Amino acid sequence: MRHNPFPSPYRYDNEHRLRIIAEPTTFEYLVDRAFNQIRQYARSDTAVTIRLLEAIALIATYAETSTQRGVLRRHAEMIQRGSQNGLSEKCDLHDVEQRYQEAITALDPEEANLDFRQL
Secondary structure, eight states: OOOOOSSOSEEEOTTOOEEEEOOOOOHHHHHHHHHHHHHHHHTTOHHHHHHHHHHHHHHHTTOOSHHHHHHHHHHHHHHHHHHHHHOOOHHHHHHHHHHHHHHHHHHOTTTOOOOOOOO
8 A cells, every 4th residue: 555645745736836835734633623622522422422433433444554543542542431421321331332342443453352341
């Protein structure tokens, strides 16, 4: 698989002339911006929490590096911990835990532990 910088800092015009060299945006910056505020709000909202974990599992299929997978894992862990503090319904906590395990499996199938904790 060919690895390109994410995304390229070089910006070209329609004639393929270099016009701008921008400050590069990192994968971590983009994920933080996309997830932080929603994650903080979602700690007491089961549906949003589940959708965030599903999004991480989907994005994981496109992660090319261990660094990118680590960023996604960190967010999955924060989402899961927030749900433990923000949700009180046992069935909701189980559903979140199941999606968390699916996200972890998508990020690292070798390391995933599919034995759910007792909720």
